[in-house]
Amino acid sequence: MQAAAADPRHPAHGYMLERYRVGTEAFARALREMQQDGTLSGQIDPDAAATMFFALADGLPARWLIDPAIDMAAQLEDAWRRYAGDN
Numbered sequence: 001m002q003a004a005a006a007d008p009r010h011p012a013h014g015y016m017l018e019r020y021r022v023g024t025e026a027f028a029r030a031l032r033e034m035q036q037d038g039t040l041s042g043q044i045d046p047d048a049a050a051t052m053f054f055a056l057a058d059g060l061p062a063r064w065l066i067d068p069a070i071d072m073a074a075q076l077e078d079a080w081r082r083y084a085g086d087n
Contacts, residue, residue, distance in 0.1 A: 001016070002016060002058065023050075023054050024050040024054050025050070027046075027053065028046040028047045028050035031044065031046035031049055031050060032046050041084065044083075052083075053080070056079055060072040
């Protein structure tokens, strides 16, 4: 559906735009709260990080369909540790 919805004429186009908007805004908000709590570096751009991790979370299932040996949760956790510096 993601690929098909890239076409603005596709019926799911608006839905996917809204899904990404709501999802990334919510994640960016959570990251800002973490920064305020001191649990996330202020050097991280919450909007950029939210976009990147939302894309990663959406792309991993496509990879998993091809190679079910991929541990999607572990991949996300590893990416977060590397990005946020939480080793």
